[in-house]
Amino acid sequence: MKCLFIKKPSLLRDGIAELLKRRFSDSQITCREDFSFQEAKEASLIIIETSEALTCKEQLETIQSEGVKIVLWVEDLDKKQAAPLFKLGLYGYLYYNIDEETLIQALRFVLDGKRYVSPILGGMLIEVYCDQDKKQMRPPLELLSRREWEVLQLLVKGYSNIKIADALFLSDKTVKNYVSSILHKLNVPDRTNAVLKALKKQWLYL
Incomplete structure (x- = not known):
């Protein structure tokens, strides 16, 4: 795995990077303060904080469409700020106070091609989805009984x-x-x- 962690320098960023290096020992973990499109395209997993993600929404959408897994790192529960990023349908939305084991499980889930949302962000995401135009429901009836x-x-x-x-x-x-x-x-x-x-x-x- 080649993981790119895009976040302003802090003790929290350094601590998470060290945790990822320990738990994903065969992976390359790189920390950056700013987003680089070319570097991001070469990653398999990107963890990016909200403020930086807001500056490159279209590029993130393009990169994700090419198979890169993108996880949003949220530290401010501001629905108005985060709503445009929630609508991108990224692979993960993680709140910063997530515990170590849950973080690792969430990232493994994302790497397996599944999606993960921290429960504390669930309510905000539900509001965003419900604010969208309500088109006709189209449930795949064969999926569930x-x-x-x-x-x-x-x-x-x-x-x-x-x-x-x-x-x-x-x-x-x-x-x-x-x-x-x-x-x-x-x-x-x-x-x-x-x-x-x-x-x-x-x-x-x-």
Whole structure:
């Protein structure tokens, strides 16, 4: 793996870079303060902070379309600032207070071609997706069973397992099984990412 970490110099950046070097020992980890299109094209993974990403949105979109995995590093929960970057559909959106193990798991998830969003950013992403024009829903009905679509719709509405069980007259255990099946079929790590995927792809709406 060739990882490019684009962030202003700080103890946090240095600490994360050292962590990545330890946990991805066969990889090349490079830190930069500014974005370089040519260098970015040669990376397999880019982690970039929000302020720098805002200056090169179009270039990031181009690079990602060519197969480079891009992860946004978020330190300021400012929806207005981050919304244009959320709409790019990058592979990852990580909040800076993420713990070490979750960070490594998230990056492995991204490197496998999957997407990861820190739960604290999930609400902001949902708002961004819901602010977009609501076109006709087009869920791939064959992807989930009828009951799984019903459960996913309630997850989108923010229902807990207990509330879903009450609404659909199911046991809590049955709901847990449906949720696990949904996560597996959608290839996502958790409920937050399942909801975001359904909204982003306009399968369901709030």
